Amino acid sequence: NSTQETKITKSACGGVLQTSSNYPNAVFNGERVYFCNTACLNAFLEAPEAFMAGEIEHPVEDVEN
Secondary structure, X not given: OXXXXXXXXXXXXXXEEOOHHHOOEEEEOOEEEEOOOHHHHHHHHHOHXXXXXOOOOOOOOOOOO
C-alpha cells in the first residue's frame, strides 16, 4: 500500500494545493494549515480564530509586473 509524495492539501483559504510545501503555512490548534499566499497568512496571523471561522474576507495578494 504505497502513498504518493504529492498529496493534495486543502488550503485554509478554500483552495486546493498540490504541493503544500511551496505555500506559506502556520499551526492552528495543533494542526498545520496552508495558505494560498502571504497576504492570507498575514490576515490569519492577525486574527486566527476569525480567519478560520470564515469571518474574514480572504485578501488577494497584489501582483506587481
